Amino acid sequence: MKVETTDKSIGTILKHDKKITTYKMALVRAINDVVLSFPDVAHKEHAVAVPLRMLAEFWLAYYWPFANANTPIIQGQTPLRDGVTRNDMSFRPVLEQLREQWEAVIKTGAVASDGFFLLSEFRTPRRRAAYSPELQNAHKQAIAALITAIHQPIRYAGAGEYTVFEKPRRLFEMGAGVIALPGTLPNDVCVLISSGLWESFRSLSLWIEALSIHEWCLFSERVAEERGDKINRGDVYFLLTSRPDNRRPLTWERNRVEVLMMEGTKFVCPWTKKVLAVAGDFDIDHLLPLAIYPVNELWNLLPADKEFNQHIKRDRIPSAARLAIAEPLIAAAYANYEKSPDLKQAVREDAGVRFSALPTDAGFSLELAKHTVRFIEQVAGARSVTRF
Numbered sequence: 264m265k266v267e268t269t270d271k272s273i274g275t276i277l278k279h280d281k282k283i284t285t286y287k288m289a290l291v292r293a294i295n296d297v298v299l300s301f302p303d304v305a306h307k308e309h310a311v312a313v314p315l316r317m318l319a320e321f322w323l324a325y326y327w328p329f330a331n332a333n334t335p336i337i338q339g340q341t342p343l344r345d346g347v348t349r350n351d352m353s354f355r356p357v358l359e360q361l362r363e364q365w366e367a368v369i370k371t372g373a374v375a376s377d378g379f380f381l382l383s384e385f386r387t388p389r390r391r392a393a394y395s396p397e398l399q400n401a402h403k404q405a406i407a408a409l410i411t412a413i414h415q416p417i418r419y420a421g422a423g424e425y426t427v428f429e430k431p432r433r434l435f436e437m438g439a440g441v442i443a444l445p446g447t448l449p450n451d452v453c454v455l456i457s458s459g460l461w462e463s464f465r466s467l468s469l470w471i472e473a474l475s476i477h478e479w480c481l482f483s484e485r486v487a488e489e490r491g492d493k494i495n496r497g498d499v500y501f502l503l504t505s506r507p508d509n510r511r512p513l514t515w516e517r518n519r520v521e522v523l524m525m526e527g528t529k530f531v532c533p534w535t536k537k538v539l540a541v542a543g544d545f546d547i548d549h550l551l552p553l554a555i556y557p558v559n560e561l562w563n564l565l566p567a568d569k570e571f572n573q574h575i576k577r578d579r580i581p582s583a584a585r586l587a588i589a590e591p592l593i594a595a596a597y598a599n600y601e602k603s604p605d606l607k608q609a610v611r612e613d614a615g616v617r618f619s620a621l622p623t624d625a626g627f628s629l630e631l632a633k634h635t636v637r638f639i640e641q642v643a644g645a646r647s648v649t650r651f
Contacts, residue, residue, distance in 0.1 A: 270463035272427045273471060276420050277478045284339030284351060285479050290416040292475040293321040294456065297444070298464040299556075302641040303619055303634060304442050311442045311461050312434050312453035319409035320382050323358070323402075326409075327378025328502035330358040336494055336502070337486050351486075354408035361401040368398060376505040376557075383559040384511070387613050390559065410452070417454055429455050446616045468645035476503050506554050513547045516564050519606050520547070528599050532568040533589035534576060539566045546572040550593070551639050554578040555648055560613035561606065562635055565596045575651070580643045582650045586636050594632035601628065 276287050297313050304311055329336040329352075339351040350356065365381065366373045384390045385402055394402075414431065421427035434441075435449040447453065456464075464471060480496035480503070487494035520530070521542035530539040539545045548567035551558055555578065567576075581589065600606040610631075614621055618634040621627060643650060 270460075270467055272421060272460070273463060273467070274474070276427065277474050280420065282339075282482060285482055286339075286412065286416040287420060288475050288479040288482065289322055289325050290318070290413065290420065291471060292325065292479075293318040295464050295468055295471045295475065296321050298456075298461060299468055299642060299645050300617070301444050301619075302465075302638050304444060305458070305461055305465060306442055307458055307462075309440055309442050310458055311444065311456045312437055312447060312451075313444060313456055314434075314447050314451040314453050315410045315413050315431060316406060316451060317444065318413050318454070319406045320386070322409045322413065323361075323405060324378035324382045325503065326352065326354075326358060327362065327381075328375035328505070330355055330362050332359045332363065335359075336483065336499070337490060337492065338483065339486065353412050354405065357401070357405045357408045361398075361405045364398050364401045368395070374505065374507070375502045376507040379505075379557045380507040380511075383507070383553075383557045387560060387609075387616060389609055389612060445619045465641075465645075469647050472646075476500065479503060507557055508553065511559060513564065516547055516561065516606075519603050520545075520566055523599060523603055523606075526602075528602060530566040530596055530599055531592050532571065533565060533592040533596070534581065534585065535568040535571045536592070537568045537571075539568070545569055548572045548576070550635065551580065551642060552578040555580065555646060556642050558617075560617060561600070561610040562597070562614045562617070562631055565593065580639060580648055580650050583640060585651070586639060590632050590636050593635060594628045597628035597631050 273291060276291055280287055282288075294313065297317055326338070329338055335355070337351045341351050342349050352358075362373075362377075365377060369377075381402065384394070385399075391399060417428045417431060418424055431452050431454045433449070434443055434447055434451050434453050437453065437455065441455065443453075480499040483494065483499040484496040486492075524530070524540055524542050528540075530545070531537070532539060532545075533550075545566045546569045547564050549558070550563050550565060553559075597610060600610045611621075611623075611627070614631055614634070617638070618631070621634070622630055642648075
């Protein structure tokens with residue numbers, strides 16, 4: 264059967280497809296987030312292989328607030344089979360177990376955005392290794408269960424089976440001409456996104472995000488009404504759009520920057536051009552704020568003027584003009600990171616899971632700065648955020 268590859272198919276899935284769970288909304292939203300996460304892989308002639316593992320990581324973040332064992336928010340039908348009431352989400356038990364383990368570990372209160380925080384924390388080996396083997400195993404089991412569930416909306420999206428997306432295959436089975444996202448392994452099971460559909464997600468990202476969430480809210484409200492649960496679309500909207508604050512203190516990054524400063528390395532704030540050379544007299548700034556897009560990767564974390572960061576930039580994205588001026592200063596900060604063995608390894612490792620085709624020679628810092636600015640610009644445009 265012919266596979267649809269136009270933007271019309273996205274709207275059809277969200278508004279007109281038959282749905283018994285919120286899986287289809289979650290699938291579209293996750294693909295949209297993946298496209299936004301990798302702005303440098305688009306190609307007019309080649310399809311992109313998206314690992315189901317990456318989609319599952321976003322699903323974990325989306326469904327996290329609905330998986331409270333004490334006050335669950337039901338996300339679909341709960342059919343009675345063989346005298347047993349089935350879960351609305353096949354992965355609910357393992358996600359609830361992961362959430363229980365996580366809430367036993369954290370020292371602060373649980374919040375709806377913790378799933379997005381875990382998405383950021385478990386994305387890179389350096390951060391993932393900081394958690395216990397038990398929590399890592401619970402996360403692994405949840406991702407595996409989510410991957411299994413994702414096959415369903417991929418299969419039934421559109422007018423029939425596999426009419427919008429092809430049946431998922433392992434990357435090595437897809438042959439030449441397919442673009443693999445950074446970090447994709449040959450054995451990863453992937454869904455193929457055509458170049459036309461990828462471009463539709465890229466150019467319509469804001470609309471797709473809004474429609475996915477809107478339809479998700481309406482569906483959840485209908486389910487709640489049918490069950491007599493006191494949940495409305497506003498409640499669901501809040502849960503779906505919650506984003507983490509900077510829960511992690513960034514002590515590891517700050518300590519290593521301070522060591523560089525004590526050794527004589529000077530940083531320059533990319534926004535004010537203030538020279539930063541005194542330990543403690545700086546902030547570690549998220550270039551792309553967590554409130555807009557949760558990225559705790561080292562390339563997104565740079566020393567900045569404390570006063571400016573706290574009182575002017577805050578959770579906003581600089582204008583295109585400011586970013587253009589800041590780009591060489593961002594590159595200089597990355598070059599400073601290269602002077603520390605720990606920071607060098609971390610920034611290259613973190614950049615490697617986000618950006619493709621980065622050089623490994625002396626041009627690394629300059630090229631990474633270009634990728635960073637382009638990524639921030641794309642997120643700003645896709646999310647239509649306030650800039651300064």
